[in-house]
Amino acid sequence: MNKESFLQFMKFGIVGITNTVIGYLIYIISLKILKSLDLFPEIDLYIAQFIMFVLSVAWSFYWNNKMVFTQKDGEQRNIISSLIKTYISYAFTSLILSEILLYIWCNVLGVNVYIAPIINLLLTVPLNFIIQKFWAFGNP
Numbered sequence: 001m002n003k004e005s006f007l008q009f010m011k012f013g014i015v016g017i018t019n020t021v022i023g024y025l026i027y028i029i030s031l032k033i034l035k036s037l038d039l040f041p042e043i044d045l046y047i048a049q050f051i052m053f054v055l056s057v058a059w060s061f062y063w064n065n066k067m068v069f070t071q072k073d074g075e076q077r078n079i080i081s082s083l084i085k086t087y088i089s090y091a092f093t094s095l096i097l098s099e100i101l102l103y104i105w106c107n108v109l110g111v112n113v114y115i116a117p118i119i120n121l122l123l124t125v126p127l128n129f130i131i132q133k134f135w136a137f138g139n140p
Contacts (some may be wrong), residue, residue: 005133008068012129015063020121023056027117045106045113046099052117053095061086069137077137085136093124093131 001009030048034040040047061083071077098120105111105119 008133009129011068012064012132013125015060015068016125016128018063019056019060022059023052024117026055027052028114031113045102049098049102049117050095053090053098057087057090057094060090064132064137069133082136082138086132089128089131089136093128094120097127098124 027048030051031045034044034047064086065077065079065082098117101120101123102116105116106113111119
């Protein structure tokens with residue numbers, strides 16, 4: 001990893017930390033509201049994670065576009081295309097993969113529903129950086 005990529009990864013990590021805190025708070029608040037309403041007791045944690053996904057990806061895209069995967073002079077970026085690619089990449093790593101892992105952690109291994117999303121981050125963060133860098137933002 002060259003110096004520029006390392007700095008990008010560090011900035012990605014900073015954005016990711018804020019994104020994680022905000023996403024986790026959204027998850028907890030959503031889960032508590034859903035549990036109090038008792039509308040979907042069997043799937044409320046998955047709904048809460050989906051809500052977290054939609055809002056936290058928007059947060060992440062904004063800051064990654066502004067701070068991490070910046071454009072060089074004369075470079076043009078199609079924001080809509082990058083946003084769509086960001087949602088697709090996060091859908092794979094942070095929604096599909098995380099949902100599968102969430103099921104395994106909680107239903108197979110008995111991990112606490114408030115801890116399981118934190119464990120998911122160990123796998124999804126590095127994978128997301130690679131996808132964001134080379135595909136969503138096209139910034140090798």
